[in-house]
Amino acid sequence: MLAGYRIVDTEPEQTYDDLIYLAADICEAPIALISLVDNKRAWFKAKIGLDVAEHAIECSVCAHGLQEEELLIIPDLKKDPRTAENPLVLGPPRLRFYAGAPLITASGDTLGMLCVMDHFPRSSGLTARQRRALTSLGRQATMSIDMHRLLCEFSMPPRG
Secondary structure, eight states, X not given: OGGGGOOTTOOOOHHHHHHHHHHHHHHTOSEEEEEEEXXXXXXXEEEESOOOSEEEGGGOXXXXXXXXXXXXXXXXXXXXXXXXXXXXXXXXXXOOEEEEEXXXXXXXXXXXXXXXXXXXXXXXXXXXXXXXXXXXXXXXXXXXXXXXXXXXXXXXXXXX
16 A cells, blocks of 8 residues: 555655654654554654654554544553553653654555654643644645655556
């Protein structure tokens, strides 16, 4: 499914970087990602606050949000049974807070998450304004991914 979008392992693009910078600023978070998830890894189309380009699926907090239709907010990753033993929580970068908007395409495929993370838990999660903004930015990321797929389809040479 994700392979059909031809976006994984592409170069960074300003459009996606702009979305995560806005997410980080609005949510006052040091880490923001557009994470695209397949069955083996979570690859980051855009990232700030992390030095790696991907994580194994076993380490991906974003993978927990793929079944969600709305925001996934985990106020304290260390206290949530889904993430308490995650190496990224127990060791560097010592993540403690997560909020992510699922990237759900028009065809209903969930490709990943636009998320923010922090090194400190946030018992109150996000404000209503931050929730609306993160949801809106997730929709914008999804529209950009859909547009990328369409552009790739139209720019391919005819088969046969």
